[in-house]
Amino acid sequence: MKVLAIDDSRTIRDMVRFALEREGIDTELAEDGQDGIEVLDRLDPKPDAILTDVNMPRLDGFGFIEKVRERAEYAGIPILVLTTESARDLKLRARAAGATGWIVKPFDPARLVGALRTVTGLS
Amino acid sequence: MDPMEAIRATFFEECTELLETLEAGLLALQAGTHDTDTVDAVFRAVHSIKGGAGAFDLTDLVAFAHEFENALDGLRNKRLPTDASVLAVMLRAGDQLGDQVTAARDGYKLAPDTSELKKLVSTETPTHAAPESLSQPTSADATAPEFTPITLDIELDSDFSxxxxxxxxxxxxxxxxxxxxxxxxxxxxxxxxxxxxxxxxxxxxxxxxxxxxxxxxxxxxxxxxxxxxxxxxxxxxxxxxxxxxxxxxxxxxxxxxxxxxxxxxxxxxxxxxxxxxxxxxxxxxxxxxxxxxxxxxxxxxxxxxSPEVVQAIPPNSTPSAVSASIRVDLSRVDRLVNLVGELVISQSMLAQEVSTAGLNKHSEALTRLDDLQQLTRDMQDSVMAIRAQPVRSLFQRMTRIVRETAQATGKSVQLVTSGEETEIDKTVVERLADPLTHIIRNAIDHGIEEATIRDQTGKSPLATVRLTARQSADRVVIEVSDDGRGIDRPRVLARAIERGLVANDAVLNDSEIDHILFLPGFSTTNSISKLSGRGVGMDVVQKSIRDLNVTVVIASEQNKGCTISISLPLTLAILDGMVVRDGNQRVVIPLSAIVETQIEASARIEALDKNRRLALLHDQFVPVVDLSEGMGFCKTSETERAISEQDSALLFVTSDEGGTFALRVDAIEAQRQVVIKGLDESFGRVPCVSAATILGNGQVALIVNPAGIASRLGLDRQITLGTKFEKPLNG
Structure with a gap:
């Protein structure tokens, strides 16, 4: 499985990478939504799932999800939002933008991996 | 390293950056910036710290960051005004956040004090205004219609999978x-x-x-x-x-x-x-x-x-200038710096070989060599530029010092900075933090008068500390000036005499008295001692930047204020130096320390006694020191000395501690740029040697620290104690 993880915090990026790679999941990183789009366009093969933070400079998580969903070729990639936020209106926005799911930070690595496995159907 | 430990280290590193962003943002707001980008950046900084802290279970840090975030959210959603009193609380919270980060990093407990933030949040005015400029209202939007509850929440404690x-x-x-x-x-x-x-x-x-x-x-x-x-x-x-x-x-x-x-x-x-x-x-x-x-x-x-919300942040609403930058490990840059250093050395070796090969002056080889020399120099500059860093972050740190010191002394002080974009070597920036902190604390604690006195002398009740940086030629000058009372010279002198630092009958000029401030053991601690006078005086300033090849100058004017200028080399990697020989030793003297050179034969030299000689520099006699004596090495033979006498020269060098003195050398061989090679930790520290270099012929040469020679021979004490050397035979 290959996952693109987007977060403006280096700490979180490192943690996600550590949590995922330990489970044998290839992890690509991006620093904000804009970077995420660029990395996504560059990646080949495309990731099986995307994890994104919400609150980021340049292009935030919502904007990122909208941009991804505008592109037919990316429509089927599950996008999980990984954030400290848990307000309902934010979740609704994420959903409206096309997010697949929402995971609250700090995350339990097992749950994160479990969520990725569920949405991708990959082990 | 354990991967989690490495991530933890990354987290604290990131915290430092985020705290800087936070402070810069808050200060920009204080200065009147009101754009949402700034508010967002400030919010995001605290948010990111909270996020990372949560991952490491740093509960106190999370708790504090959470309250801080709440308050910033109020700012973001305009429930709180962006006024001075609110920002003052935010700035103090920023300081505390920094303390919490430090506590978390160093593993001690610091009870978070969120009372001020909570109080601030309680004053928030509920607003129903459309959040047109806000990126994310996190509180329930009052205008949102009721809709069927949708269970999107993932219970944190329920098993997900x-x-x-x-x-x-x-x-x-x-x-x-x-x-x-x-x-x-x-x-x-x-x-x-x-x-x-x-x-x-x-x-x-x-x-x-x-x-x-x-x-x-x-x-x-x-x-x-x-x-x-x-x-x-x-x-x-x-x-x-x-x-x-x-x-x-x-x-x-x-x-x-x-x-x-x-x-x-x-x-x-x-x-x-x-x-x-x-x-x-x-x-x-x-x-x-x-x-x-x-x-x-x-x-x-x-x-x-959330329709208005969606419109509020079109995906590309923040086209703020994206600086195209990459993050490079410092060790890689250092390696590059080292390699370029090697290149410079090997290029100068080549030049030396070529010059002795007897080639025609206009030969193609020499022209190409010139090109190579130019390219090498350009390359060196470019590499140095990579290590250069604006002093902005350093200056930002000082705002906190000013704030805290002002608070502790009950004085009202503003910090005005300029030249933040001036760049100096990263290492220098880091090493300047302590000295600047000290200077600023001193300026506020000792220099700036109580409000009542300021009032009497017709000064504004709001005192100003100015912190400026500017580049002049190959040096950067950093200045701290205050508009306080200036140095109280009679008091400084009295105290120095009392402490035995200066002889009772010493006659010192103003500048000499001012420099007493930098003497070890001098501290006018009879005022608020927990700040500037905590057992250490301004000598800390000297100590911490001593081997940076700096000069510190104090200018003080009664009742007008005091200015301390620190002049630093642009880089710590390259030095303009004079290669000199004494006996069979070749050493490099930093050009910046040399004020004048004279041929010994034509210099005016007076012998005080068998061992002490003075040389005339303009209208003043200064002590003459043999380089070999100053550095403590022996000349191999008298004959060698005799042979070399015809080329012997006096290098008048100046150091802040030792004043000016003349270094006598057997010969001046060349003036050139040398690559500074730090001496390994395994070498013992010798005060008169600051580093080493490799000369064009491949020989290793030590780089001399004139101030070290002065203190080794006790010149500094002699001068400040006002003995014969201090005001030698006029004319």
Whole structure:
């Protein structure tokens, strides 16, 4: 499985990478939504799932999800939002933008991996 | 290193950057900037610290960052005004956040004090204004219509994955089947959900029987692959008897509002707690007859819940200048710096070889060599530029010092900075933090008068400390000036005499008295001692930057204020030096320390006695020191000395501590740029040697620290004590 993880915090990026790679999941990183789009366009093969933070400079998580969903070729990639936020209106926005799911930070690595496995159907 | 330890280190490194961003943002707001980008950046900085801290279970840090974030959210949503008093609280909170980060990093406990922030939040004015400029209202929007609760929340403490779900062993009933009706809404596939995967996840819970209902299928021509047309009926025969509805729901948690989901126990009499689940189901599952309307209504709700918000942040609403930068490990840059250093050395060796090869002056080889020299120099500059860093972050740190010192002394002081974009070597920037802190504390504590006195002398009650940086030629000058009372020279002198630092009968000029401040052991500690005078004086300033090849100058004017200028080399890697020889030793003297050179034969030298000589520099006699004596090496033979005498020269060098003195050398060999090679830790520290270099001929040469020679021979004491050397024979 290959996952693109987007977060403006280096700490979180490192943690996600550590949590995922330990489970044998290839992890690509991006620093904000804009970077995420660029990395996504560059990646080949495309990731099986995307994890994104919400609150980021340049292009935030919502904007990122909208941009991804505008592109037919990316429509089927599950996008999980990984954030400290848990307000309902934010979740609704994420959903409206096309997010697949929402995971609250700090995350339990097992749950994160479990969520990725569920949405991708990959082990 | 343990990967988690490495990530932890990254976190604290990142915190430092975030704290800088935070402070810069808050200061920009204080200075009158009101754009949302700044507020967002400030919010994000605290938010990121909180996020990372949560990951490491740093509860105090999380708790404080959380309150801080709350208050900043008020700022962001205009529930709090961006006025001076609010920003003052924010700035103090920023300081405390920094302290909490330090405490977390160093593993000690610091009880977070959130009272001020909480008080601030309690003053927030509830606002119903459309949040047109706000990126994310986190509180419930009062204007949002009521809509059916949608269980998007993932309970933190509930197990997410069915696979890791815990089972209670106490209930060992016969497994009963569950009936699951799963009807995808049009958006399901477009949101990255795939029914097949959901079924696989269900399979983990038990045996499943899936039936597809294809009654909604249209003609092939009308089918859109992106829109699900099948409905599903699943019978789940759980492996565990006590499987709850929640566990099944968890499988659909990401799809829950993208489908109509109905979960029923096949045996109603033993169904799990009914009432609660019914409410859930009733909320989510519409009456069968209204199927077609429901998708629309749910989607509408979610859209209408946040239309203005969505417009508020178009995806590219923050086209703020993106600096194209990459993060490079410092050790890689250092390696590059070293390599270029080697290149410079090998290029100068080549030049030396070529010059002795007897080539024609206009030969092609020499022209090419010149080109190479130029390129090498350009390359060196470029590499140095990589290490250069604006002093901005350093200056920012000082705002806190000013704030704290002003608060502790009860004085009102503003810090005015300029030249923040001036760049100096990263190492220098770091090493300047302590000295600057000290100078600024001193300026506020000792230099700036009490408000009443300022009032009497007609000064503004708001004192000003100016921190400026500017580049002049190959040096950077950093200045701290205050508009206080200036140095109280009679008091300084009295104190220095009292402490035995200066002789009773010493006659010192103003500048000499001012420099007493830098003497070890001098401290006018009879005022607030916990700040500037905590047992250490300004000598710390000297000490911490001594080997940076700096000069410090104090200029003070009674009742006008005091200015301390620190002049630093642009880089710590290259030095303009004079290669000199004494005996059989070749050393490099930093050009910046040399004020004048004279041929010994034509210099005016007076002998005080057998061992002490003075040389005339302009209208002043200064001590003459043999380089070999100053550095403590012996000349091999008298004959060598005799031979070299014809070339011998005096280098008048000046150091802040030792004043000016003349270094006598056997010969001046060359003036050139040398690459500074730091001396390994394993070498003992010798005060008169600051580093080493490799000369064009491959020979290693030490770089001399004139101030070290002065202190080694006690010149500094002699001068400040006002003995013969201090005011030698005039004329």
């Amino acid at each position: 069915p696979a890791v779900g815990t089972r209670r062993d106490s209930e060992k009933k016969n497994p009963k089947d569950w009936l699951i009706n799963f009807e995808p809404l049009p958006d399901l596939l477009a949101s990255g959900n795939e029914p097949l995967y959901l079924f696989r996840a269900l399979e983990v819970l038990g045996q499943i029987n899936v039936e597809a209902i294809d009654s909604d299928l249209d003609l092939l021509d009308n089918l859109d692959v992106a829109i699900p047309r099948l409905r599903w009926k699943i019978v789940l025969n759980p492996t565990a008897g006590d499987l709850t509805e929640t566990e099944i729901e968890n499988v659909f948690e990401f799809a829950v509002d993208l489908c109509v989901l109905k979960i029923d126990s096949a045996q109603p009499e033993s169904a799990p707690p009914k009432s609660k689940n019914d409410t859930h189901s009733a909320n989510r599952v519409p009456p069968p007859k209204c199927d077609t309307e429901i998708p629309g209504s749910i989607i509408d709700d979610s859209i209408s819940a």
